[in-house]
Amino acid sequence: MIEIQDLTKIYRMGSVEVRALDGVTLDIGKGEFLGIMGASGSGKTTLLHMLGLLDEPTSGRIVIDGTDVDTLTDYEKTMFRLYKLGYVFQDFALVPDLTVMENVSLPAMLRKDRTEEQYHEASIDILRKIGLLDRQDHLPRELSGGQQQRVSIARAMVNRPDILFADEPCANLDTENSRLVLDLFREINEEMHQTIVMVSHEDWHKDYFHRIVRLKDGKVISDGTSGSSIR
Template sequence: MIECRDLRKLYQMGNVGVRALDGIDLTIDKGEFVGIKGPSGSGKSTLLHMLGLLDIPTSGDITLDGIDVKTLNDYQKTMFRLYKLGYVFQDYALVPELTVAENVSLPAMLRSGRTEEEFQAATEDILERVGLSDRRDHLQKELSGGEQQRVAIARAIVNRPDILFADEPCANLDTENSTMVLNLFDEINHDMHQTIVMVSHEDWHKKYFHRIIRLRDGKIVEK
């Protein structure tokens, strides 16, 4: 499902090169719920960005769903992201002027070949699943942090992506809301057979993960 071979990312800052990823070999199977851990600066976000096709590695190979992503042009990558991948970030990244339902509808609308009724139905269905049907007409500023993150998760899964990437989705949440988010991930992992790759540095999250991949200095030290 996800495979990478000798993945490297070098950031050049003037004369200084930072090896953010220094030869990563990894296979993640369909339906796995994987945690990525490691100290700050160890390359977790960089790895997620490369696997999620949000940035381009310096060298190495990434295969998603049997497709060598190097063979995709920009348009094909955009379509791949829209149809097959979902993202959740620590700062929610909602559109503040749009309601909850409109935020969640956005990726559903962008998919071609769907009638308005179909994407509305998909939106209502997902809002129900994340327990926010009664908040559908609210704006971001009227929601708690936990609710905002559930909207972001609804938006990330409305197109039923094959892979969900989450970069420290609980970093700004208290324990109760973090538990709600993790339980939601656990549910969609079970019910939708959703592959989830989640960066976390909270130790207590580990009971949710099927497996932990640990990074240090851009290298895998445990997988």
């Protein structure tokens, strides 16, 4: 599903160089619920940005579903993201003036191959799935943090992406709401066979992941199935 080869990202700020990713090689399989863990500054967000085509690596290769993403033009990347990828941000990133329904429908509306009925139906389906269909006419600020994050997951899921990325989606949530969000990811993974790549630095989240890749200083230091972290 995703092949990552020798991925390196160097940020240059004046004369200072930060090697945020340093030769990451990794394969991610279809249907996996993968956790990327590591301390703050270890390169987790940078890796997810590269995989989500939100930023470009300094060197290395990313192949998603047979496509070497480096060969895509900016427009093709936008289309690739819209059709194949879903992205959940730490701070929800909902549009404040749009209702829940409008926020969730947005990525579906942007697709050129969907009729209004089709994207409306897709939005209703996913809102029902996350248990917030009755809040469809609310504005984001009228919802709790946990509910807002579930709406942002619905938005990321509305186009049925091949891969769902989530960068510390529970960072702004209390334990109870974090569990609701993690349970939702688990359900999406198990019932819809959704491939999920989630970043976290909370140790207890590891129980949810099938596989955990640990980063340190931009390098993979371990890769293993839940908890064991063996290589």
